[in-house]
Amino acid sequence: MKTINEYMEANRQRFLDELFELLRFPSVSADPAYSEDVHRTAEYVAQKLKDAGAENVEICPTAGHPIVYGEKIIGPDKPTVLVYGHYDVQPPDPMELWETPPFEPTVRDGKIFARGACDDKGQFYMHVKAFELMQATGTLSCNVKFMIEGEEEVGSDNLGVFVKANKERLAADVVLISDTAMISLDTPSLETGLRGLSYVEVEVTGPNRDLHSGVYGGAVANPVTILAQLIASLHDENNRIAIPNFYDDVVELSSTERELLNKAPFDEAAYKADLGIKALWGEKGYTTIERTGIRPTLELNGIWGGYIGKGAKTVLPSKANAKISMRLVPNQDPDKITVLFTKHFESIAPAYVTVKVTPHHGGQPAVTPTDSIAYRAAEKAIEEAFGKKPIPTRGGGSIPIVSLFENELGLKTVLMGFGLDSDNLHSPNEKYDIANYFKGIETIPLFHKYFAELS
Amino acid sequence: MKTINEYMEANRQRFLDELFELLRFPSVSADPAYSEDVHRTAEYVAQKLKDAGAENVEICPTAGHPIVYGEKIIGPDKPTVLVYGHYDVQPPDPMELWETPPFEPTVRDGKIFARGACDDKGQFYMHVKAFELMQATGTLSCNVKFMIEGEEEVGSDNLGVFVKANKERLAADVVLISDTAMISLDTPSLETGLRGLSYVEVEVTGPNRDLHSGVYGGAVANPVTILAQLIASLHDENNRIAIPNFYDDVVELSSTERELLNKAPFDEAAYKADLGIKALWGEKGYTTIERTGIRPTLELNGIWGGYIGKGAKTVLPSKANAKISMRLVPNQDPDKITVLFTKHFESIAPAYVTVKVTPHHGGQPAVTPTDSIAYRAAEKAIEEAFGKKPIPTRGGGSIPIVSLFENELGLKTVLMGFGLDSDNLHSPNEKYDIANYFKGIETIPLFHKYFAELS
Numbered sequence A, B: 001m002k003t004i005n006e007y008m009e010a011n012r013q014r015f016l017d018e019l020f021e022l023l024r025f026p027s028v029s030a031d032p033a034y035s036e037d038v039h040r041t042a043e044y045v046a047q048k049l050k051d052a053g054a055e056n057v058e059i060c061p062t063a064g065h066p067i068v069y070g071e072k073i074i075g076p077d078k079p080t081v082l083v084y085g086h087y088d089v090q091p092p093d094p095m096e097l098w099e100t101p102p103f104e105p106t107v108r109d110g111k112i113f114a115r116g117a118c119d120d121k122g123q124f125y126m127h128v129k130a131f132e133l134m135q136a137t138g139t140l141s142c143n144v145k146f147m148i149e150g151e152e153e154v155g156s157d158n159l160g161v162f163v164k165a166n167k168e169r170l171a172a173d174v175v176l177i178s179d180t181a182m183i184s185l186d187t188p189s190l191e192t193g194l195r196g197l198s199y200v201e202v203e204v205t206g207p208n209r210d211l212h213s214g215v216y217g218g219a220v221a222n223p224v225t226i227l228a229q230l231i232a233s234l235h236d237e238n239n240r241i242a243i244p245n246f247y248d249d250v251v252e253l254s255s256t257e258r259e260l261l262n263k264a265p266f267d268e269a270a271y272k273a274d275l276g277i278k279a280l281w282g283e284k285g286y287t288t289i290e291r292t293g294i295r296p297t298l299e300l301n302g303i304w305g306g307y308i309g310k311g312a313k314t315v316l317p318s319k320a321n322a323k324i325s326m327r328l329v330p331n332q333d334p335d336k337i338t339v340l341f342t343k344h345f346e347s348i349a350p351a352y353v354t355v356k357v358t359p360h361h362g363g364q365p366a367v368t369p370t371d372s373i374a375y376r377a378a379e380k381a382i383e384e385a386f387g388k389k390p391i392p393t394r395g396g397g398s399i400p401i402v403s404l405f406e407n408e409l410g411l412k413t414v415l416m417g418f419g420l421d422s423d424n425l426h427s428p429n430e431k432y433d434i435a436n437y438f439k440g441i442e443t444i445p446l447f448h449k450y451f452a453e454l455s
Helices: A005-024 A032-052 A121-136 A159-165 A223-232 A256-259 A266-277 A288-292 A334-348 A372-384 A402-408 A434-454 B004-023 B032-052 B122-136 B159-165 B223-232 B253-263 B268-275 B288-293 B336-347 B373-386 B399-411 B434-453
Strands: A056-058 A067-072 A080-086 A107-108 A111-113 A145-151 A172-176 A190-192 A196-205 A296-304 A319-328 A356-361 A389-393 A413-415 A431-433 B053-059 B067-072 B080-086 B106-108 B111-113 B143-149 B174-177 B189-194 B197-205 B297-308 B319-328 B354-363 B389-394 B414-415 B432-434
Touching: A005 A032, A005 A121, A005 A389, A005 A434, A005 B032, A032 A056, A032 A067, A032 A121, A067 A402, A067 B004, A080 A121, A080 A402, A107 B143, A111 B159, A121 A145, A121 A223, A121 A434, A121 B189, A159 A402, A172 A372, A172 A402, A172 B159, A172 B414, A190 A372, A196 A223, A196 A334, A223 A256, A223 A296, A223 A319, A223 B297, A256 A288, A296 B223, A319 A334, A334 A356, A372 A413, A372 A434, A389 A413, A389 B106, A402 A413, A434 B189, B004 B032, B004 B111, B004 B434, B032 B067, B032 B122, B080 B122, B080 B434, B111 B122, B111 B434, B122 B143, B122 B434, B159 B399, B174 B373, B189 B414, B197 B223, B223 B297, B223 B319, B268 B432, B319 B336, B336 B354, B373 B414, B373 B434, B399 B414
Parallel strands: A080 A145, A080 A172, A172 A413, A190 A389, B080 B143, B080 B174, B174 B414, B189 B389
Antiparallel strands: A056 A067, A067 A145, A107 A111, A111 A431, A196 A319, A196 A356, A296 A319, A296 B297, B053 B067, B067 B143, B106 B111, B111 B432, B197 B319, B197 B354, B297 B319
């Protein structure tokens, strides 16, 4: 029997080829036009789990896109690791900004460019390959269960139903997720907190039809102008969110905690240069690390109204719309925030327009403990693979299912991500370093080993 | 030889059929995809001018879409009427709001629904048919020249070059245009002033690529938020335009002039009910008639940025854009206003974004005299056809070429429009009443008759 290293070397190219095949499926969960592709992706994932040695593999239907389940139980006395991931991806828009097609993975400079390369195909697939590695080398030390869903990018609407109906099947000792970033291969880190999410769509309606801006302009409120005024009023002069009671449930960190958090390396000049901006922005009184980690935010994700084609059209549009999301910190409740937003937005709308607020998905914020066996196992695994202890960080993103697992399964989650903040998640030219992919496949078996040892 | 009335009755259906054929050409000048259609429309117009009896008909190429010229000179001692119109139309977007297809004219309730029905195919074609009528009944009393262009909806960029190069050919005594509205068939009116136009497109750029709103949100300025703040600052609390020096050149009307203007019938309840709005909006201290007639305005014609597809995408976009147009009143200069806007917009942009302002077409405001022979001829023609003297009004729209004709050809313009404000110009379900179409064809020969008599 080969060693882990030998098996890895012998199968390196195939591990990459399989990921590329997975990346070629345009599994965009948000757009119904891709439904067939999403389903075909689930079938591919199920097949690969079987090929790697998983048993009881099943494509579980939901009211939306299916969940792929598979497991390998080696003994009732062994601890069980529940691996969560998602095979769906964000829409690739805007298409014209991709240097190479989003669903044709292309390697440049040691990086795989493709939609889903990092979020989350490249990351969950490391677990499938690490599992194959442990199976093939006889080193599997924990029971493993896989739950790979297809609706993470649209709010995991049907995962809750599935989890509630499958508590027995999903019983485990820890949830292991790779769907976050580390600081760098030189500075490994582990996320210990994630922000929650409230996502709404607003519509401002003025006149009942598009009007000629010369004939009616100046006498009838323009919904684009009004929407802009409403949006502008959502932040105050210190860039704090100006929704009454928005910060009520935010637990402020102690100065010691804030100090610790700000010890993570942060190079403002490099950060600005990478983004091509001259100045940073954000809530007064907080550092960039704090603004993206421990503070709630309100972001405009999209806006549209009137004529947006080429050239000039002198229209006073009937409607204007925006997509707005709020990131929430521990102790803030997404449903409560959605209600606060809706009431506030409706209350500030002037009489000459009507507004409609439609909630999209939300997600609870989460904090993971750093004194658990699982966290220590992850720490040891990373230390062995990277030669350095990981720094604990607070992630700005949201994985709403972390609190679902806690509430429904009573399980804590370890967020062992191998992506980078600069991987262009949700953006054109999403990428994942080949080095990070293989480093992840190398680290995961160490986690299983130490988790079994410490349990 | 038939009388005008007899000829009209005998050819009523054909006059409608020909207009319908003209309306079927999707002559959208703003979108290069329709270039061929625009050219085919010019060919149709040229053929119809020939059929009606025009001579020296020519499709004159320009750097953009062609201009159709045709004439009938009956004698050097006769006054000459230069008829201007445009065969191009606004884009039909948003398509989904049309009850019937924009380029398949459909009659409902005595109205022709089609893009261009009123603006301006239905209106300029009245002149072609009125000319045929006068020719066929031997009642032509003036020389007639037709100049029908294909770029009015995109700013008439090449008309100036054509006019300058063809001063001899275009020599006339008056310009006659039907491209405006009257109050109603019961309350005929004549426009005596038009607003000018400055049209700009703005782009706000934040980070150099779309970012994950969870990873970067709160720390990097969101260009949609910033654009909204910039737009919101363009009007003050009295809905006055907050660009320094914007009102410098506006000549305020005397209280007597304002009183006269406000004598035009205006039913606020009916106006609001028609538009489906609960409250009117506008510059403090002015009536709706004044706001749309004698005051400059700033309108948002379009806005876009970030993800505008279905569902939720948590993106912090790289760019946000808007189309903004300003209607100008007599004595305001579009070029000067465009510079004022650009300087102001650039000056208020905060350091964390860059802004770009791109000017589209502009147009000079215009006032037409009410004491000219041509105005009196129009007044008499309308009085005879409608049984009532027309009310002089100030139109909110812009026909930039009015000042071009004044400056280059030394000609005053008569704006004898037969449309209605409610004709959905530039909007879905544009329409033109069949009654107004025929009333126009009936009135135009009377204008020629009285213009010849008074000259």
